[in-house]
Amino acid sequence: MESKPVMESTSLVDAKGLRDRYVGSLRSDDVGKRVTVCGWVARVREHGEHLVFVDVRDYSGIVQVVAHSSVELRSEFVVRVAGTVAKRPEGTDNSSLATGEIELTDTAIEVLSEAEPSPFSLQDRAEIDEATRLRFRFLDLRRERMQQNIRVRAKINSAIRASMERQGFTEIETPLLWTPTPEGAREFVVPSRLHLGSSYVLPQSPQLAKQLLMVAGFDRYYQIARCLRDEDLRADRQFEFTQLDLEASFVTQRDVMSFISDAVTAASQAAGIPLEGEIGAITWKDAMDRFGVDKPDMRYGNELIDVTSVFAGTSIRALSAPCLKALVAPNPSSLTRSRLDNLVDRAKSLGAKGLLWLRVIPGSDGLQLESPVSKFLTEDESKNLVAATNVSDGDVILIVGDEWQKACEVLGQLRIDLGRNQANPGEFRYVWVIDFPLFEGIDEEGRLVSTHHPFTMPNQEDFDKLASDPLSVRSQSYDLVLNGWELGSGSIRIHRGDIQSRIFSLLGVTEEEASNRFGFLLEAFKYGAPPHGGFAFGIDRLTALLVGEENIREVIAFPKTQSGSDLMTGAPKQIEAKVWDLLGLSVKPQKKDLS
Numbered sequence: 001m002e003s004k005p006v007m008e009s010t011s012l013v014d015a016k017g018l019r020d021r022y023v024g025s026l027r028s029d030d031v032g033k034r035v036t037v038c039g040w041v042a043r044v045r046e047h048g049e050h051l052v053f054v055d056v057r058d059y060s061g062i063v064q065v066v067a068h069s070s071v072e073l074r075s076e077f078v079v080r081v082a083g084t085v086a087k088r089p090e091g092t093d094n095s096s097l098a099t100g101e102i103e104l105t106d107t108a109i110e111v112l113s114e115a116e117p118s119p120f121s122l123q124d125r126a127e128i129d130e131a132t133r134l135r136f137r138f139l140d141l142r143r144e145r146m147q148q149n150i151r152v153r154a155k156i157n158s159a160i161r162a163s164m165e166r167q168g169f170t171e172i173e174t175p176l177l178w179t180p181t182p183e184g185a186r187e188f189v190v191p192s193r194l195h196l197g198s199s200y201v202l203p204q205s206p207q208l209a210k211q212l213l214m215v216a217g218f219d220r221y222y223q224i225a226r227c228l229r230d231e232d233l234r235a236d237r238q239f240e241f242t243q244l245d246l247e248a249s250f251v252t253q254r255d256v257m258s259f260i261s262d263a264v265t266a267a268s269q270a271a272g273i274p275l276e277g278e279i280g281a282i283t284w285k286d287a288m289d290r291f292g293v294d295k296p297d298m299r300y301g302n303e304l305i306d307v308t309s310v311f312a313g314t315s316i317r318a319l320s321a322p323c324l325k326a327l328v329a330p331n332p333s334s335l336t337r338s339r340l341d342n343l344v345d346r347a348k349s350l351g352a353k354g355l356l357w358l359r360v361i362p363g364s365d366g367l368q369l370e371s372p373v374s375k376f377l378t379e380d381e382s383k384n385l386v387a388a389t390n391v392s393d394g395d396v397i398l399i400v401g402d403e404w405q406k407a408c409e410v411l412g413q414l415r416i417d418l419g420r421n422q423a424n425p426g427e428f429r430y431v432w433v434i435d436f437p438l439f440e441g442i443d444e445e446g447r448l449v450s451t452h453h454p455f456t457m458p459n460q461e462d463f464d465k466l467a468s469d470p471l472s473v474r475s476q477s478y479d480l481v482l483n484g485w486e487l488g489s490g491s492i493r494i495h496r497g498d499i500q501s502r503i504f505s506l507l508g509v510t511e512e513e514a515s516n517r518f519g520f521l522l523e524a525f526k527y528g529a530p531p532h533g534g535f536a537f538g539i540d541r542l543t544a545l546l547v548g549e550e551n552i553r554e555v556i557a558f559p560k561t562q563s564g565s566d567l568m569t570g571a572p573k574q575i576e577a578k579v580w581d582l583l584g585l586s587v588k589p590q591k592k593d594l595s
């Protein structure tokens, strides 16, 4: 276990109560002092006939305690040790420990709690099955890595708060017992005891509350907010998550982006990752065109290349499509015939009709292309493709032909599949993605679907296309992306009831439904709503990326499993019939246990 103090910013000498020092603060300057420390027994080692070395750990580090072997100690016993700080004997220093030059001698050890043997090793490097870790989360959290993650998270929160305060934002809490909002996620429902048959929902985000705070004149609001969404869980998703949520009045998109840039810069610094320079921006259209995703990982190149014009007159069926996108594969030598066949299958599973590969080989007269379609390629097509993709001997070109967006998306995913390990994990590349389409498509019932949420203001220039060509309307919304992960999104909002009603009607929300569900927002807009906009980014995800974890569960003290269970408390649990009665509800017998 590493022993470097995990909270350098806290004064470790300021211990109180049962102890007067934290173990990690002891140094050779303290030699000769009598101190009392408290902590857990990390390890006991026999030393000679009558002596044992006991490593005592608290959150700040580890100290070696020399004790009589008569003391009955086992790992994870909780002890209080009074001892004298002494220099370790010549040649026994441990340079990997911050306290490695000293030890406590002349000790009196009091056992404050005994401990059963731990179900797993608390040594940091040990690999432990996650279910066991979650079942005994209180022990898992005792480990150095988890202590670090949770403490860095606290520092990030604190830096974000400081950034917000500096920028004139006021922290305001909004209700957890709330009302449904159309932000796209399934909501958790909380039945009301006093209003039988009615229920609250837990907020997917404070979206409408923060807009109301703008109508209320708060000007700049923020909150480190819990959001709850009853959605299937994944590595980067939990039912409840935390985000920095903000909203400001009389601002432009640029202002909101600058508030957030300040906050993430502060958060990165708090995690020991300085962020230099401004965060760049790319339009959604460019991101799709060049990277095939709306959350591009900017740490590596391999951009998509449009080769539609190269094959304008082609006789090859697979290449006669409205749009042809090409990707020059990284690591072409690893692409054996069978891996290429796998890539073709992968492209099809992503919805492509096919994938064409062409390997660049030396020919008698310059470069040639080897491919299942080689013999149908004209000389000009080969030459122009080589020039357009700027390839050299040994490269492999992958081509997908389809509608523009589909071709971009499929090849964008292959770029990620093939390029992932090209990215330097120590590099942090933020990018803004702007100018999203207002609507992402049309659902099965023929209704438009918002890309962000229905409160997003359309781009002024595209207003007149709302009726004629709604799918081409851009919105005033923006996402922040870090290393290929969407950290969060925001938008300038609709602040006028007439525009909001128009968008609701395009989304197929009837007037009655709108007034039932968001009547309070539309009503508020009648009483002088300032133009406003905001943003929210996920703190779980940001922290995970900054501390180098792949899974957000590693930065959440008490997360749920992928199937939504809490293995430590056993939640969710069956509820007694009398509780359902009180809520005026009953539960239908279940055919199968869905947990």
Ligand code: ASP
Pocket: 204, 205, 206, 207, 246, 489, 490, 491, 534, 535, 536
């Ligand atoms: N409410 C949005 C979300 O949680 C963010 C925003 O538009 O401010 O994603």
